[in-house]
Amino acid sequence: MIATTAVGSLVLAGLFLLYAAAALIRHLARHDPRWLESGRRATQTAWLLVSLALVMFLYLIFQNRVEFVAVYRVTRSTLPLAVKISALWGGQTGSLFFWTWLLVGVSFVGACLPWKNADAEKPWLLLFLILPFVSYLLLVLFLENPFARWWMLPGGDTLTRVFSPGAGAVVFYPREGAGLNPLLRHPAMIIHPPMLYLGYVLFALPNAVGMALLVTRRRQAALFETLRVSSLVGWFFLTLGLVLGSRWAYDVLGWGGYWGWDPVEIAGLLPWLSSSALLHLFSLHGKRRNIQAWMLALVLLTFNLVILGSFLTRSGMVASVHAFAESSVGTALLALLTLFTVLSLAIWLWRGRPGLQDGTRSKNPFWRAILLSTAGVFGLVLVVCLVGLAVPIISESLTGQAMLVSARYYRQATLPLWLLLLILAAAAPFYPQRVLITRQTLAAFIPGLAAGLAAALISFWVFSLPWLEMLIVFLCAFFAASSLAVALRDHHDRNLIENRTGTRGGMRISRRAASTVLHAGVFLFALGVLGMEGHQLVGQDSVAVGERVDVPGYSIRLDALEQSTTEEEHLRTTAVLSLFREEPEGTQLIEVLAPYIDEDPGYAQRTAVPGVSSHLIGDIYALLTGIAVGNRPEASLRLLVNPLAGFLWLGGLVMAAGALLFLAPHVFQSTTVKRREATQDAVAGLPPDSWKA
């Protein structure tokens, strides 16, 4: 009964969306607002129906109804509750269903928003929202139905169908579910997919707005503002999702690395790159036709890259730890991708492409150059990644011999580009100062330069860093000192304004503050990369109880090997280790670590979970890789020292926080309207070359 209701709900949702599309088209033909309203309501109802089906699916998971194939593959009765929630996105079927629900949710949001002064665009944008959603819903219904069950035929064979195949078949109830892949049972795995998926699907909204703007050709300023806000929100979730995924890999995949240039990781990075480029273009206050054309191109590109990502992950075409099984969804997604790419390209070329001439002179050519260069460099990284992904496909068709690229290709090709981005980011504190060489800018530039040089010299003399790392340290220190100087000046100016207008306090968060926080996150992340790439130490050995494994500066001593059975009936072997640091005064005990190996009989698989000692200056990571039993039990241990690893996660989170700060003025807008009028008068009275925050 549940299967019928749920599937019926999904089918009904699909029908509502198709009706909505028809109603919107009719509105466009007849200009009758009642059809628009009808279409809008149908879209909202569709999401409610999909939500109903999702709730039923969750119910099936929690009730351990393993006769449903999708439930069987990802759950077991012994799983704890929190892990069961993440079972929703633990397999191909569930995750596609979750993705579709989120996508239809975005259309719900689109249908609920008022879209003031956008009457011409509204039907188009709803149409362009419905188009991908109907496609994914059809995929879910016909190719990866979450409500398919096991059926046993009279002959003893089992097969999977949504409804009874007839001929005397009965529902088959397996004794126990397969359980969730042990690698997925990690806190980051509980939030990484939802954050990442949210980031992906949220770009459907700017995509629809962008397409609508291209069709109506109206260049509505309010809609560009919506583009900016929705892209920021999408970027926020993408950044969080990528950072969490990186953290999961670091903890769980046992190699202490944070980014493997795995094709699926790259597929997730691509929309992040194009949206980062896009966000920098928004700072150009693009009323100018050409900038707007490129902005719209990036908006459309980002969503197409999202679909490309879902295709690469689910088609089984790429060899990756992430790739889901090869399934029929792959072909369908390829068709969808082709359709969208052709449609987006056609509309952009027909209605929105930039002219060859530039038009009027820019008022601020320096910042225009910097921001365009930043967007351009992100674009170059994007092209490098796309080439890397395309090599297997192209090489096989051209030479008949399959080739692919290793992580080395990506590292080598993108390193100069990341450095260039870091250099450009160091200019962020000075934006948007129009006159470059004034007393005020020098008041920030000189401390920055001094701090940068000091840090570089210290890193050379004390730490003997290579020149590349010295450059990064220089840029970080420069950014930190100049941001501080600018912030102090801003604070001083704000006090001046408040004294003159008589207003106090308030939560007005300037764009400069938001930009500083966001780019501070970038520099923190860069420091984390510096530590991990340049200074990671690895030690490995097979030791008996009482013996040690050493790396320069640290050692671990095996104190005991313990065996136990977990509540999920796994056999667990734990190595109790003492972690020591070599100090000039002697060896210092830092912490006791307990890495272990879990043997999961259901999955016939072992999971090694590391013991980690985390500090701001770095992580120490101890892994139990094997046990040799015998007269003298030995444990194979691997010791990793990862300097500045914490900066990676901190940097990522600070970047995301910066994005939130960019959104904050929207939250506090109404309260600052009165202050703004007063502020403008006061600002007019300030000296001409001061910061205008």
Next chain:
Amino acid sequence: MSRRFPWKLIVGTAIILMALAVLILPSLQSGAQYYLTVEELLQDPARYQQETVRISGAVIGDSIVWDGAAGLLFFTIASVPAEREQIEAAGGFEASLRQAVADPDRARIDVQIASPPPDLLQGEVQAILTGRLGADGIFNADELLLKCPSRYQDDQP
């Protein structure tokens, strides 16, 4: 306004293309690898001793040996066809892996890698290895990627 020759566009495009060429081509040289089956590798061993290649095959479970003291992992992989038609003819990916391990006439190669056994390493799993063929016929791997068996479509509960 008359249309002047679009110098900026041409120069800009040229710079971008040059930058891409400078970045991508040398990196492709050092980073691109042949992706071979075990059978293809063994057909021309002399050639593949000179360069880093990527091979894939099915892990033979009984062959997995971990030498903790030396930090070396040894196992044997059997050749699995790369063509989709052949895989489908065998009955799907998981079936083709199983057949590769069970078939005594299938081309096999011994692998050695300085890494502790990954959690996914077990029999009938697809292993994707990057490395070089040694003169002694053992494949010295630098990187090992395993495709998780639970990801395969499992139609039998």
